[in-house]
Amino acid sequence: MRVSTRGLVLIYRSEGHEVAALSGVDLDIEAGEMVGLLGPSGSGKSTLLSLLAGLFRPSAGKVFVGPHELSSATPRELDALRAREVSLMLQGAVRNLLPYFTPIENVRFAQGAARVVRGDVPSPEEVVAGVGLGDDAHRPLAELSPGHLQLAALAVSMATTPGLLLADEPTSQLDHEARDLVLERMALVNREFGTTIVLVTHDPDVAATLPRTITIRDGRVGGEGRSGEEYAVVTPDGFLPLPGHVRENLLPGTLVRFHLEDGNYLLLPESSEQPSEGRHRA
């Protein structure tokens, strides 16, 4: 399922205070991509995930998920979307699971709403096998390792084979072995079901395994990574956010010229008397 946003703004209002958590996010994620969402604490990652899940409405801008535009969807349409097409995996496996059910029972329970609006959900056995839980499918959750608990949460998130899976730090509480297992199974689900996956992570090792990362900074897209290479991204209205290390050198108010040389753009700050010394390759 394709995901895109245009000029996405979210302002939290509480007791006279206003916090702009997102201040103009433009994103395009193609159907079937697996993308990491990075960024410092408080940059707006969880807020973005919640808006993509249709949990609340943006203050301004548009959110497109498949054929749906969420900012103008009715509450009923948003309920139907969450019941079958979009799944949000919360941080901490147990927050996604009913504690006294086995993984199979959890998946069956999670399919309840989808069975009402859509008949063709897969069997719980198929879903649990799809994430490779094997023998643990019928065990009480208390007997599962942290890695397999996270796989059970993944199975619940995939209960209706959604077109979009949003995962908030799915590997943050795991050791390296369990983390790699969960990532491998998420990649499997992405390939086998064609599910678009957007996952939030703070872990550079996780980011390094992903074909694409998007970094959120100060409520905007601050940059993108492709197979380990970092890029700044030109926004639809022609703005270009400076990477953090360049920001330290080009202070607010600095005048910059774009100079084309040998097919490359050079950024020439106005203050540099010798252009060759102050050059920043764009």
Ligand SMILES: Nc1ncnc2c1ncn2[C@@H]1O[C@H](COP(=O)(O)OP(=O)(O)OP(=O)(O)O)[C@@H](O)[C@H]1O
């Ligand atoms: N319910 C809320 N009411 C008011 N402000 C909020 C609320 N939720 C988040 N914020 C603020 O919005 C901004 C973005 O928060 P958000 O949780 O989306 O960031 P984040 O990148 O997910 O952070 P973290 O990595 O710590 O989870 C922060 O300044 C945060 O303090």
